[in-house]
Amino acid sequence: DAKTTQPTSMDCAEGRAANLPCNHSTISGNEYVYWYRQIHSQGPQYIIHGLKNNETNEMASLIITEDRKSSTLILPHATLRDTAVYYCIVRVAAVFGSARQLTFGSGTQLTVLP
Amino acid sequence: DSGVTQTPKHLITATGQRVTLRCSPRSGDLSVYWYQQSLDQGLQFLIQYYNGEERAKGNILERFSAQQFPDLHSELNLSSLELGDSALYFCASSVVRGREAGELFFGEGSRLTVL
Secondary structure, eight states, rough: OOOOOOOEEEETTTTSEEEEEEEEETOOTTTEEEEEEEESSSOOOEEEEEESSSSEEESSSEOTTSSSSEEEETTTTTGGGEEEEEEEEEOOOOOTTTTTOOOOOOOEEEEOOO | OEEEEEEEEEEEEOOOOOEEEEEOTTTOOOOOEEEEEEETTEEEEEEOOOOOOEEEEEEOOOOOOEEOOSSOEEEEEHHHGGGGOOEEEEEEEEETTTTOOOOOEEOOOOEEEEO
């Protein structure tokens, strides 16, 4: 799986959009971009994923550049409960119905400030 | 609630002992993954089972073993415990839709303290 680079930490004001960047310059054509987050000592939580197109769900939006070498996770209206470590993970498609494991890096510690 | 159930939530034991952690995946999920998270090493993948068979192995020590049973629940066995085995142990299960990569859903973890 391709390596990802994320800033170590970021702050965001409550109610504002949080934009978390991720570089994955060695991504290959069959690799998806996944975002997870981990609120202190809880199990990691799936947020969103994408292959080429931008994606949006009830939690966030994912913007993938046209060359797919970077992406941005957007939390449109950050709340204090969004304070967590956010992981950007690149991963190949499943094989024979079995999803590959996730390889977690260090992630970005997002702190939402009141 | 992810639907993945892990027991026990907390466990305190002594060095040299053996413990078993249990995981029940989400209904219908065939894959189970085990991860270890210690303070200084982040989330480390240990092992994956798919429908009862080992599918992938990560940084799992020889003192650790796992299995997935016919009802799809899984157990992680940790033996000859050392102080450094103190960590959070997470189980995850996954669903695959079509040709996508599949999301993993994590349980709340089992916190192991070795004294």
